[in-house]
Ligand SMILES: Cc1cc2nc3c(=O)[nH]c(=O)nc-3n(C[C@H](O)[C@H](O)[C@H](O)COP(=O)(O)O)c2cc1C
């Protein structure tokens with residue numbers, strides 16, 4: 189009997205380790221031949237710890253499990269187990285997804301190369317090794333893949349810039365800082381299917397002529413750091429990394445670097461400074477990292493999901509990927525549904541689903557049962573959307589057209605108890621704490637912003653135009669998007685939820 193208990197950080201936080209220990213204990217007590225696999229999460233957080241059992245009739249799930257539920261799982265008719273929920277693939281929440289990047293997450297043993305290959309792994313790299321640099325770039329460009337870290341820049345164009353740059357050394361840097369509030373796709377991918385990221389980085393190396401890669405992971409992700417480090421070791425042993433990729437390709441090797449924990453170190457130039465051992469401050473652009481990046485050399489900097497999607501595209505073709513999506517947002521996007529929501533978790537789907545469907549249908553509305561008041565999409569720099577904007581389809585241009593951004597696709601839900609003035613204050617306070625200090629509009633503006641919101645909260649109506657003016661200055665004058673985008677949550681709160689700023693109106697009357 190094969191028993192799967194996730195080693196994913198969210199499952200562990202919900203008690204997966206105790207469940208795994210109970211499985212081992214009960215199996216030892218009874219002498220039952222049980223093979224325990226610590227897999228990734230299937231992404232339905234409200235069902236974690238979600239345990240799966242592989243029997244002769246297939247794989248079936250149970251959740252949320254406690255150690256007390258384990259004996260009945262091993263020794264009784266599992267179809268009658270009180271936590272039985274059937275095969276994961278048949279659950280409506282799961283069945284509605286289009287899992288391309290996350291196809292293997294939760295399905296396989298994350299550290300088994302055998303499992304990885306048996307489930308389609310390495311096909312992308314094998315195909316890539318038979319292609320020229322131009323062909324690889326064309327494939328990527330035609331797939332329509334855009335960066336999943338936030339800015340949505342076309343991946344093929346970025347890689348081509350690095351490919352064409354002349355330098356004795358080039359680098360592939362994976363941005364796994366994942367600082368956006370309510371996001372966890374990078375973490376889940378690294379903990380559940382790390383070889384996909386390694387394969388994606390190797391393909392990037394082959395394409396642009398880089399022999400060295402770094403995965404920059406935030407220190408708050410100890411599980412991801414552990415799994416990625418071990419996966420790199422296993423990949424080296426199996427020839428997926430090393431002096432010749434898969435025994436026939438060029439050299440490529442990589443390592444994990446741990447960030448000290450600063451939101452701004454997710455910004456690519458700040459990240460490069462941090463990787464070089466310097467303080468994590470933003471560099472002025474140009475020069476672009478693609479021309480002068482890590483240690484001054486041409487560097488691809490991509491998000492985990494961007495890189496981990498490349499093997500699927502190379503294995504299945506650019507047309508298959510481009511078939512999914514809407515407008516200029518091609519392929520799939522791993523939505524991370526979080527906050528005050530009934531069914532939170534990771535939901536990979538083609539671009540184009542409306543925000544309302546995501547929040548109410550997939551997410552099931554609020555966890556509290558109260559009406560949804562606001563949804564923040566795209567992390568701490570994303571705008572707050574009211575229910576009147578729920579028809580907005582999930583896509584880069586579509587959200588931009590509504591004054592928002594999709595960022596790293598975090599969707600954080602708030603019920604009607606939220607005070608949007610306090611949320612506006614929080615956005616500015618966050619910026620003040622996380623600012624790298626390099627430019628004045630952000631370094632000083634964020635602090636003055638907090639003070640100005642406090643004046644508004646105290647009923648000082650004259651502070652309102654000042655806040656708007658300050659937001660304009662931060663948006664137009666900041667060096668990077670931390671200062672430049674903080675006005676989005678602030679101004680969207682002000683525009684869409686004026687009642688929460690009502691003290692101002694009252695004071696003015
Ligand atoms: C303040 C700030 C924080 C950022 N944090 C992240 C992050 O945690 N992860 C990420 O991939 N990109 C982050 N970005 C975007 C990166 O600067 C960069 O655009 C991205 O890593 C490029 O990869 P992509 O093209 O694959 O999206 C951040 C940007 C800013 C301005």
Ligand code: SF4
Pocket residue numbers: 452470622623624625626627628630631666667668669670671672
């Ligand atoms: S906007 Fe803020 S974080 Fe970005 S460079 Fe300026 S001070 Fe640094």
